[in-house]
Amino acid sequence: MAPHEFCGVVGVSLPGRGAAPYLYRGLRALQHRGQESAGIATSSHGKLHTRKGMGLVHEVFTAESLGSLRGSLGIGHVRYSTTGGSGIENAQPLALKLREEDAALAHNGDLVNFERVRRRLQAQGVEFLGSADSETMAQMISVEYARTRDLEAAIRRARHELIGGYAVVLVVGHRVIAFRDPLGIRPLVLGELDGGHCVASESVAVELMGGRLLRDVAPGEIVTLERNGEVRTSPGATNGETAHCMFEWVYFSRPDSVAEGQPIYNARTRIGERLAREAPATADLVIPVPDSSRPQALGFSSVSGIPYAEGLIKNRFVERTFILPDQKRREEEVRVKLHPVPGIIQGKRVVLIDDSIVRGTTLREIVAMVRAAGAVQVDVRIGCPPIVAPCYFGVDMKERRELVAAGRTEEEVAKVVGADSVHYLSIAGLVDALSMKAERLCLGCLTARYPVEVPVERQRFQKSLEEF
Ligand code: SF4
The missing domain is CATH 3.40.50.2020 (Rossmann fold)
Incomplete structure (x- = not known):
């Protein structure tokens, strides 16, 4: 029997509609990817509303709590911890400040070098609340954004520094931003949904929210879901190599999902x-x-x-x-x-x-x-x-x-x-x-043999199967 699932993420922007019920449905479709904690963060007029807790999605949210999550855009997360403890302090989405704006971030995957980056940020005076690598990513983006005042540039810079496999959703102000690691190790798809758009770890979440799968988010691509429902994308500076996790097809993804067209x-x-x-x-x-x-x-x-x-x-x-x-x-x-x-x-x-x-x-x-x-x-x-x-x-x-x-x-x-x-x-x-x-x-x-540099392991991007 296979290992435990890791995490699932979802993000929506739906002009004129409340995002929370859609995010709830999306998270229920991704429940198999994480059963330890669940969370949703929505944004209404730039103000963030967050609810998260330990347990299954239907245990964490009630009709009342979903009603209090106002706004037409937001993100959601289900978690099974692979780094950091399993306490509520590591439940996601994580709140952060992006310059003066409230923001929240949720993440699926692991960062190989987050402890080194974390120590460097701590040496610069950045304070950490939990132990998850997601917080290192959030703080890294926040520090870079404060420096560059360009959020996409900050994400690209953080992505350059943070090594690993990840799919991230971020809600800030009037937009949801989603991106994937440069090799596309962890999955993320883009869909059309009720006059707006959505992203999710698996296509089944797009469909169970009532949407239509458009495509996989490309490795390294940054996708922005705007408040008016439009999508902006910025291709990743990749060399065309990919390293999709074979386990998605073997075990992790639901059998009714489609990943990379398969x-x-x-x-x-x-x-x-x-x-x-x-x-x-x-x-x-x-x-x-x-x-x-x-x-x-x-x-x-x-x-x-x-x-x-x-x-x-x-x-x-x-x-x-x-x-x-x-x-x-x-x-x-x-x-x-x-x-x-x-x-x-x-x-x-x-x-x-x-x-x-x-x-x-x-x-x-x-x-x-x-x-x-x-x-x-x-x-x-x-x-x-x-x-x-x-x-x-x-x-x-x-x-x-x-x-x-x-x-x-x-x-x-x-x-x-x-x-x-x-x-x-x-x-x-x-x-x-x-x-x-x-x-x-x-x-x-x-x-x-790993597709990115991992301390004490051999790195080799396989070009053929001859020696395996
Ligand atoms: S295929 Fe790669 S990403 Fe997937 S479980 Fe194995 S090492 Fe991890």
């Missing part, structure tokens, strides 16, 4: 088809680990001819297992969250399909419960190549020693998770299934 559901189905060709199995049933592995399992089933079955049922009312403090309780929680269907599994040889393996602890529990339900053979097929290196760009995989595939063969991983066999999709197979060139993707956690 529908997520179709990519996942192709992953399953490719997996069945690369790592066939002799079995009676193909069973997905719900929910995110269903398209992969359907693809595997269609190519292998092995019947697909819903052998594991997910309890939809158990969420947020990650907040449980210790591993034992997390493992117990897996058993509450997923339950096998004995009538389906009893006496069968099962191919269990999962989207990815990070630590392997959840999968071990699942394999054990499938065996306990009567499976006579459990072969595991994984729709992602082995994750052997940390992510530094906003995904909760920080330690090599936690990664079950780091330094282990497939046979050794099978022993760890208690399966009869484990096979992963190859990197070439993944790239092929995503219908994108390898050099357009970030594959850092699979290859230990």
Whole structure:
């Protein structure tokens, strides 16, 4: 089972309409990207209204609190912390001053070098309230804006200095500004919405707000949603290289989203088809680990001819297992969250399909419960190549020693998770299934070569897959 989601952002400008109900709907569509805290900041006549809290979107906002968020433009955020603590002080949007104007910023992703930049800003007398890297970005933009008096120039300058993967929304005065890191590691899309425009981490949020997807925001591009509903864009000074996070297609994005022109559901189905060709199995049933592995399992089933079955049922009312403090309780929680269907599994040889393996602890529990339900053979097929290196760009995989595939063969991983066999999709197979060139993707956690400079890691922008 894959790592925890990171964050989701949304921004709207809707002349003559209240922004808050749209932002609320957009955030609910992005709830899978962060369930720790949620927040909305709107702007009305240059005055900022902010509400944020711990919990799910519908727990944080009431009809009354949404009514108090006045203004036709604003931004929203759902968070799962990858840097900084998980307290309310790090919930977003973060308030900041841009010269004399009130502003708020929300951010998805991680900055690799934020501690160094933060120390430099502190040495200049800038005070910090929380520990999240978003605050470093906010302060950096604020300092640069005070110096240059040109907000776009300030953003470009901050972007030059801040290394990492990020998508940012900012509301200030009478506009919403959105931008993406120069390689487009983290996703951001632009949509048309009720006479105005919107941006969001995923296309599904645009559609569930009632809008229409226009396109992806280009890597490095700065998009400004004006109060009158028009959009201004400023292309990024990039060399055309991109490094889109492959995990968006493997696991993070909702299956009903489209990223970089590639529908997520179709990519996942192709992953399953490719997996069945690369790592066939002799079995009676193909069973997905719900929910995110269903398209992969359907693809595997269609190519292998092995019947697909819903052998594991997910309890939809158990969420947020990650907040449980210790591993034992997390493992117990897996058993509450997923339950096998004995009538389906009893006496069968099962191919269990999962989207990815990070630590392997959840999968071990699942394999054990499938065996306990009567499976006579459990072969595991994984729709992602082995994750052997940390992510530094906003995904909760920080330690090599936690990664079950780091330094282990497939046979050794099978022993760890208690399966009869484990096979992963190859990197070439993944790239092929995503219908994108390898050099357009970030594959850092699979290859230990990163698209930007990361201390103690090797940097190499992959030009081919030959050596992987
Ligand atoms: S290192 Fe892996 S998870 Fe992190 S951005 Fe790159 S592909 Fe995505």
